[in-house]
Amino acid sequence: MKLYTDEEMLMLSGVQHYAVCPRQWGLSYVGMQWEDNRLTAEGTLLHSRVDNPRTRRRNASPVVTLRGLRLASHTLGVSGIADAVELTPFPGAPHGKEALINSRKFTALPIEYKRGKRKTNDCDRLQVTAQAMILEEMLGISIEKGAVFYWEERLREYFDITPQLRTDVRRMFFHMHEMMRGGIIPAAQKKPCCRSCSLIDLCIPAISGKSVDKYLEKILAPTDD
Ligand code: SF4
Secondary structure, eight states: OOOOOGGGOEETTHHHHHHHOHHHHIIIIISOOOOOOHHHHHHHHHHHHHOOTTOEEEOSSSOEEEEEEEEEETTTTEEEEEEEEEEEESSSOOSSSOEEETTEEEEEEEEEEESSOOOSSSHHHHHHHHHHHHHHHHHTOOOOEEEEEETTTTEEEEEEOOHHHHHHHHHHHHHHHHHHHHTOOOOOOOOGGGGGOTTHHHHHHHHTTSOHHHHHHHHHSOOOO
16 A cells, blocks of 8 residues: 655645645646635635634533644545644444443544535535545544534534545545646636635636646746746
């Protein structure tokens, strides 16, 4: 099994960008181009509130919530931060095989916070599935469920970490590593999500028919001053 080095590690948060649009991920992480819009700025603000690593809060229930947990997987070649991981004393919650932490048994539930509403695609579930797979590797446990909290709806959606989601996550990271190694940014394709994409201004030259490589070459060219 290939183990990725620290230098090859990709950012965990990129999985959602790739799921929405591989070109969006390529522009951001291969081409190092990023533009915020209102939606991404609100998302950044929300995460600064929910994933403060200094927060180690025990609420009224026996559940312990860890926030801003650092994650890394050398088999997937990815590292990042989990917004929140709920540890429930075992037995108590059917979230998977228990972990032994400080001589106590817990099951773990990764939770991602999103500013908007539930989506019809799997992009949020894929991000949480990636977190679950990394936690499994780090803690030697199994995780069967994940959750996404949607701020606009004030609603927590639970879902099963299915074999299909796991396969999709592995496949996505494999392709992302290939793109990173080869410096590949896929061609633009107009789709409904383009309307809310913060990179649309960078992407428009390709949408209008020019090659993105030429466009990036032009905007990245050294200036005389
Ligand atoms: S504008 Fe559309 S094609 Fe371009 S990066 Fe954004 S989502 Fe992808």
